[in-house]
Amino acid sequence: MKITRLLAIAFFTMVTACSQGEEQILNPTLENFQTYLKIDMTYNAIVTKFGSPSKDIGSGIHIYVYSLPDSTEIWIGYSDKLLYARQIDGQGNELLRII
Numbered sequence: 001m002k003i004t005r006l007l008a009i010a011f012f013t014m015v016t017a018c019s020q021g022e023e024q025i026l027n028p029t030l031e032n033f034q035t036y037l038k039i040d041m042t043y044n045a046i047v048t049k050f051g052s053p054s055k056d057i058g059s060g061i062h063i064y065v066y067s068l069p070d071s072t073e074i075w076i077g078y079s080d081k082l083l084y085a086r087q088i089d090g091q092g093n094e095l096l097r098i099i
Helices: 002-020 030-036 043-048
Strands: 062-067 073-078 080-086 092-096
Touching: 030 043, 030 080, 043 062, 043 073
Parallel strands: none
Antiparallel strands: 062 073, 073 080, 080 092
């Protein structure tokens, strides 16, 4: 009986830990993008993690825009793969290269 109970607890812990990696971040910050955005992410993985971008300003490639709480933006260049990610200020100046 104890073994069954321990296995159930272990399974629950494993499922909970795995699903936490897939949780969407509400109101993502720069630090969230620095931590979780990876060069091999698909568009679906990006949206799953950070939500839908507020706009797509690209022409030729997609440039997905995420607004940050500090009034800067994250611009993610994407075609069939993630090309770059940058933090941009209100005047369009690059502040930081994330990828």
